Amino acid sequence: MSVIFTSAEDAEQAFYEAIGRGDLDALMSVWADDEEIVCIHPTGQYLRGPLAIRDSWRSIFASNSRLTVHVKRSVCWKGLLIAVHSVVETLYLGDEPTPHGPMLSTNVFQRGANGWRLLSHHASASADPGSAETGSAPQAAPLRTLH
Amino acid sequence: MSVIFTSAEDAEQAFYEAIGRGDLDALMSVWADDEEIVCIHPTGQYLRGPLAIRDSWRSIFASNSRLTVHVKRSVCWKGLLIAVHSVVETLYLGDEPTPHGPMLSTNVFQRGANGWRLLSHHASASADPGSAETGSAPQAAPLRTLH
Numbered sequence: 221m222s223v224i225f226t227s228a229e230d231a232e233q234a235f236y237e238a239i240g241r242g243d244l245d246a247l248m249s250v251w252a253d254d255e256e257i258v259c260i261h262p263t264g265q266y267l268r269g270p271l272a273i274r275d276s277w278r279s280i281f282a283s284n285s286r287l288t289v290h291v292k293r294s295v296c297w298k299g300l301l302i303a304v305h306s307v308v309e310t311l312y313l314g315d316e317p318t319p320h321g322p323m324l325s326t327n328v329f330q331r332g333a334n335g336w337r338l339l340s341h342h343a344s345a346s347a348d349p350g351s352a353e354t355g356s357a358p359q360a361a362p363l364r365t366l367h
Numbered sequence: 368m369s370v371i372f373t374s375a376e377d378a379e380q381a382f383y384e385a386i387g388r389g390d391l392d393a394l395m396s397v398w399a400d401d402e403e404i405v406c407i408h409p410t411g412q413y414l415r416g417p418l419a420i421r422d423s424w425r426s427i428f429a430s431n432s433r434l435t436v437h438v439k440r441s442v443c444w445k446g447l448l449i450a451v452h453s454v455v456e457t458l459y460l461g462d463e464p465t466p467h468g469p470m471l472s473t474n475v476f477q478r479g480a481n482g483w484r485l486l487s488h489h490a491s492a493s494a495d496p497g498s499a500e501t502g503s504a505p506q507a508a509p510l511r512t513l514h
Contacts, residue, residue: 256442258453260471264494268442295403295415297475297486299449304475306405306487324407326473326489328444328451339444340453342473344491347411 222249228296228303228329231336235327236289236309242281248274252330252337260342262323285314303329303336309343322346369396375443375450375476378483382474383436383456389428395421399477399484407489409470432461450476450483456490469493 225231231250238247251257251270259267259276267273280287290310297304309323328340372378378397385394398404398417406414406423414420427434437457444451456470475487 258442260453260473260491262491264471264492266441266471266493266495294413295405295487297449297477299446299477302444302446302449302451304449304451304487306489324411324413324489326407326475326487328473328475330444330446340442340451340473342453342471342489342491344407344409344489345411346413348413 222334224335225250225337226335228298228305228327228331228336231329231338232291232305232307232327235338235341236291240286240288242286244274244278244281247277250338252332252339253334254330254339257338258340258342260340260344262343262345264344288312290319301331302339303331305329308346322349369481371482372397372484373482375445375452375474375478375483378476378485379438379452379454379474382485382488383438387433387435389433391421391425391428394424397485399479399486400481401477401486404485405487405489407487407491409490409492411491435459437466448478449486450478452476455493469496 223234225234235247235250238250248270251273255269257270257273259273265276267276292308294306294308305327307325307327309321309325311320311323313320323343324346325341325343327338329336330339370381372381382394382397385397395417398420402416404417404420406420412423414423439455441453441455452474454472454474456468456472458467458470460467470490471493472488472490474485476483477486
């Protein structure tokens with residue numbers, strides 16, 4: 221039985237925690253049960269569908285030491301059925317103290333019978349190293365509820 | 368008086384046509400009237416708010432020859448108030464026959480009193496040159512209506 225996320229924020233937290241644990245099943249359970257889910261990596265790799273996305277993350281987990289992602293929400297838009305978060309990710313590899321990134325991600329969530337799930341994760345490298353942790357670009361995370 | 372876009376598709380078409388004409392006012396009129404709009408360029412530049420976004424596109428239009436963007440929708444998700452399109456952009460500069468890109472973009476639209484407007488445009492370079500025009504990665508553009 222899968223977990224029901226009652227908010228896009230909960231689903232997003234579970235997504236990044238699963239990355240932190242290298243837990244492929246937990247990671248995949250955050251995605252919507254849909255053939256059309258999309259994941260775009262900072263490398264420019266475009267993945268569509270659960271099989272391609274699972275394969276990619278399996279490979280990422282296999283070839284990296286522990287990944288810890290610190291996430292700062294920049295802007296959130298919330299509809300009845302879709303929510304979108306623009307976030308800044310700072311990545312730590314293993315016990316390295318120096319962060320990688322920052323990455324800019326647009327995360328799209330859908331509300332369905334099983335709560336909120338991830339439809340799309342689009343990540344790309346930020347040009348601004350200052351936005352890692354220090355937050356020079358994105359500041360607070362105002363929640364824009366549209367309904 | 369600004370144009371009212373009756374669908375996210377119309378707003379998206381107006382966005383790319385404005386880029387093709389180098390028409391800054393038309394481009395900005397597609398965005399939602401909101402301080403929290405977001406534009407992420409393939410360079411990794413993160414822009415928030417209409418002033419920063421306008422300045423950036425003014426500079427892009429000033430320093431480039433005519434830009435023509437061919438857009439192929441990969442996946443679209445449509446809620447009552449928010450729609451998200453995952454698209455592949457192929458860019459032509461001036462009269463050059465060889466395309467640049469492809470770029471992968473996640474475009475987020477909001478339905479308000481003035482129809483559909485752009486909330487966020489997140490573009491990054493694709494790792495797959497074959498997805499330009501030939502469409503090796505994204506195929507059709509199934510519209511996922513969630514309501």
